[in-house]
Structure formats: structure tokens, C-alpha cells
């Protein structure tokens with residue numbers, strides 16, 4: 001199947017149906033998704049965190065993403081290593097659209113660059129906007145190499161069907177402060193949202209790209225030791241307007257991830273967690289996660305308050 005870069009990517013329901021009919025592993029994991037435990041934790045400020053106990057995500061949540069572990073495993077996004085059942089849709093000349101066989105969403109895609117190239121967003125944000133426009137009922141997301149990507153050596157986005165992540169509505173309806181209005185782009189900072197969050201809206205891909213680059217450059221100056229500033233990005237296209245949510249990060253994983261015994265929590269926050277759906281592959285963690293723990297972990301992995309104030313100051 002092929003789609004040109006300008007088109008909508010259509011026929012996704014058929015794509016999923018045919019993949020689930022032919023690929024027993026994917027079929028089992030999508031069926032299991034109907035049986036995962038989900039609980040909603042109401043947070044102060046009228047926002048919601050939905051906690052999902054999802055055993056099939058163990059491989060992703062606990063993934064070893066250090067250089068040595070990565071170099072010793074075959075890359076699971078390179079076309080030559082994909083399972084024989086996996087079908088691909090081309091997007092433009094350089095991306096493969098794939099059904100994610102370890103889903104969080106009822107419809108969960110991985111969109112992988114055709115070449116084996118490091119996970120770094122610089123120069124590819126425009127691609128993200130084009131993909132978001134092509135997948136109109138999905139939210140497209142990017143996990144930085146130290147912000148939840150389980151293949152930091154192979155560039156990819158993911159996309160999940162809309163209506164599951166609370167952030168999609170909350171960034172529109174909950175309190176936010178306008179910090180930039182520049183031509184076609186408006187940028188807000190969320191207020192009282194438990195993680196520092198920027199919301200960008202506009203109808204010009206070029207202008208959005210310029211502002212994302214500006215945010216990137218400011219953050220990079222604050223985190224000179226990183227290959228790229230730590231961040232997660234979500235993008236959706238809503239009837240002519242892109243809405244892009246940027247979560248600047250201060251830390252890869254909470255201290256609890258490395259803790260031993262009952263203090264340990266196996267949660268490696270990425271875009272979906274920042275989007276308000278916390279995925280945990282262990283039932284004991286699922287049961288322990290409550291309002292206080294969510295606030296604690298968000299405050300550890302989100303950009304720290306001093307850096308956040310500097311970012312807003314330098315943007316404005």
C-alpha cells in the first residue's frame with residue numbers, strides 16, 4: 001500500500017483488520033487490551049490521570065536503553081527485522097506506518113523512518129506535522145531518546161487513536177496562560193497542570209517549526225550534556241489547525257524506577273504518561289499509584305520550576 005506525502009493516510013480500519021486477522025501476536029495483544037485494568041485518578045485542578053495495568057508493555061516499560069544493550073539487539077524497527085506478518089504503508093518516501101503489536105491504544109501505530117538513524121527530532125518536526133495532518137483521527141507523539149523511546153537508535157513517531165488521552169481535551173479546556181501570539185502561532189502555558197506544559201496552535205507548519213526550534217534551542221542551552229534537550233511532543237490536526245503539546249523534561253525516570261523492593265515503581269514516563277495515561281506493567285504499581293504519587297513523579301520528570309520560569313521568560 002502507498003500514500004503520497006500530501007494525502008491523508010486512509011484505510012486505517014482495514015489496515016488494522018487485516019493485520020489482526022493475519023498476525024496472532026498482534027491479535028492477542030489487541031484483544032488483551034479489552035481486559036486491562038484501568039482506574040481514573042482525579043487530580044486537583046480538574047485534570048485526570050488514567051492508570052492502565054498492561055502486562056504486555058513490560059518489554060517497553062522495562063526496556064534497557066543504554067548504548068550497550070541497544071547495540072547488542074537487532075533493531076526491531078529496521079525493515080529487514082520486522083516479523084513476516086507485519087505489513088507496511090509508506091508515508092511519503094521515508095516513513096513506514098506500522099501497527100504497533102504492543103498497544104496502549106485500541107489503534108496504535110508506529111511510524112518509523114526507513115533508514116536506521118538516531119532518535120533526534122531536530123529537522124524532523126515538519127514531518128511530524130505532516131504525519132499529524134495525514135492521520136486526522138490520531139494524536140502523533142514523539143519520545144526523545146531519554147524520554148521513553150524504546151528504540152533510541154531508530155527514528156520513529158507513534159500515533160494513538162484520539163479520545164483516550166485526557167490531555168487532548170484538557171489543554172483546550174483547563175486554565176492556561178497566553179505567553180506568545182506571533183502571526184499565525186499562539187502559545188499557552190498550562191496552569192496548575194502538575195507537569196510543565198506548552199500548547200502551541202497554528203495553521204502554518206513553517207511558523208510552528210520556527211517556534212519549536214526556538215524552544216528547542218533555549219532548552220538545549222539548559223541541558224548541554226544531552227544529545228537533544230529532553231522532551232516529549234504530541235501533535236494533532238483539527239480542521240485546519242495543528243495543536244502541538246510540548247512537555248520539556250528534567251529527568252528520564254523517577255528515582256523510584258531504580259529503587260529496590262517495595263519502593264520500586266516500574267514506570268518510565270513518556271508522551272502517553274504525560275498525556276494523562278499512566279502505563280504500568282505490574283499490578284502492585286497499578287494499585288499504589290494515587291494522586292500524591294502522580295504529583296511526586298510528575299514533579300521529578302517534568303522540567304524543574306527554575307528552568308521552566310527561565311524558558312517562559314526567554315520565550316516571551
Ligand SMILES: [Zn+2]
Pocket residue numbers: 075076077078115116117153154
Ligand atoms: Zn533500525
